[in-house]
Amino acid sequence: MKNKNYDLIVIGAGAAGIMASIIAARNGKNVLLLEKLSQIAAKLKATGGGRCNLTNTLSNEEFMGRFGRDGRFMQEALKLFDHNDLVAFFDSIGVETHAPDGYRVFPTSHSSLTIIEALKSEMEKLGVTVLSSQKVEKILIDDERTKGVKTTKDSFFAPNVIIATGGLGYPVLGAEGDGYTMASELGHKITALHPAMMPLRTKEKWENCRADTIPKVELRVALPKHKKLRANGDLIFTKNGIRGPVVLDFARDVTPLLDTYGEVPILLNLTKGMDEHKILNHLKTQAQNNPDPKILDLVASLLPRPLSEELCTLSGIDPEERWGKIGGAQKDTLIKTLAWTPMTITGHDGFKMAMITRGGVNLKEINPKTMQSKLIQGLYFCGEVMNIDGPCGGYNLQWSFSSGALAGKLLQ
Template identity: 65%
Template structure:
């Protein structure tokens, strides 16, 4: 990679993550001179870690379904996804030598299942295009004349450019360099930054019995938030109990909704279906059939046809039911309680470990001040945003990475139609 910078460029990109790299490549392919500044010693630290290092690039949902998973702000992505949807992103990587596939028909990975292959290909493409990369370069300020950007200043130098793209990410995973630099740069020139919350992370619960169930993963659960104004918020996926709470894909998905509610209410009640969507009537029928086949077996044995032993024992304790007695010998209230727990088990979230355990950030530069067709600032001309620095975040499953690449692609066109 070239690393001998000059003083003036067509474009300066601040932040060499997925969004910033895509923006730099896009602009360079259009004949622009590009300087890419990264404060860490290497590029793409967070991209390297994504998907456990396997790099879940995107998913195969339609654009409409994809945007719906981002909530009410999702429609902002329409121009970007029209320009670079998952099919176009797959084609982009194939063009630079990285083949991908969707083993489960949904999540798209490089065939290598290694983020290193993605990063290497992106580095090679930037070098081919003549993108100037400078690492260990922290941008301290945006230079401007009040109406348009004129460049950036680092600890050691000022670089001139008529266009600047902020692609610094959020606050999640500070060990990978996230410090909120972009929020400060945007605020300093008058942009509004919404409240920031950690998202996609484990959660802590009031209930301590969860620590007895750490050995087991519960597949295909549904989580609902049991608050009047959040009744429609739900997530599906695998659940893992921890020493002091819950984690797993379903928790990562719903955490982005829960962290603002914790700040507001102090604790957030959840209802969790543990039985792959079975309702109360279906569970009663299942248990009845098990009793018919094995009338002498215990409550615990019958419950273990649905869930692991450790969790079954904990549910029996919650229902004050003897796990070693026959199901039909339990008092009616205890039987009903067990059935209800199997259908919708209550848990109460009381906290989390903050941004140090958060994969992404909820909140960011206000979308109302950014043009979705170009990603250009409405506050000052020549300034663009892409990726997580904006107030738009989605669940796990390739959503946030697809958005980073798509927004970077649009921003890299520097205001020209895509």
């Protein structure tokens, strides 16, 4: 390629890098987008099971709150480019979106390919140079500021470089953590990295319960120092443990604890928030309407039958026993188990099953008003490579687009 000089080089053609490239090009910058894979947007293609949950309709305050203590770091990025701006952006490039449940926003096609093709077309229209199969080996620095990058094939030069390489999740889609290496080599601190948004393994093996989705489950960590860690949502039992939206959200808090404690005891409310008093009244009412009922039949009025059987056994009660035949202590144990079912998280499948990464480039070393490094002039970050991650439901993709827009817009 003849031209090796640009205003901006973006490393990583995911959601964040593509958005940064488009915004910079719209502002008249000559942009080079480098992707180490043969195709761009591999992870974006897989987002939401291919349906592409782009964002959600929460206010900016609520949105930031879901990211925990680091959420305020996003304030300037969201002020510039929040979910309303994202919807308007996609409308401007020919992609219609909707929120069928009033909360999660999807392209009306419910296909990530619609999103990717529209982004490709916009970059082509703006003259963004996109080079695939270009793995960046090193960011070139001169006197504490960026001057370009060296790839496995060539060198390219620009006064501004954006690292948008993502995290370690889904290595089959190109995640290798190379952005962390580049940032570290330039003096940036990388926080501890943990897989997040993934299924979890448990000591308990309730294989017969796999057919049902349990709605509105609350999960809590049952460790004295971490009792505030909890999540709510739908849960599915698997051959080796648990999965589902609530588990994906919960995993980001649990995986660091596994490194510390080896295994993590948890409590599950599987009865849609019912407490012991409400559960007891429900069982009594069912018993009154069903002369001499089996314990299993009563519990199955609350939960799927296979799960009911497991919980009876866990409580030390024969599921076939009659309600009138068991004593008060046994009933008390059963009700306590139904209100808060104990399980033990023992592990996970590592980054190969993680949708996102918890940890990354230290936020204290990045200017939240520009996404520029506080250490190196002309170096910017956007997306998952930074130490900020949120729950499932469009949060992380919106953050990628917002941080990409801010990094692309405020170039020096």
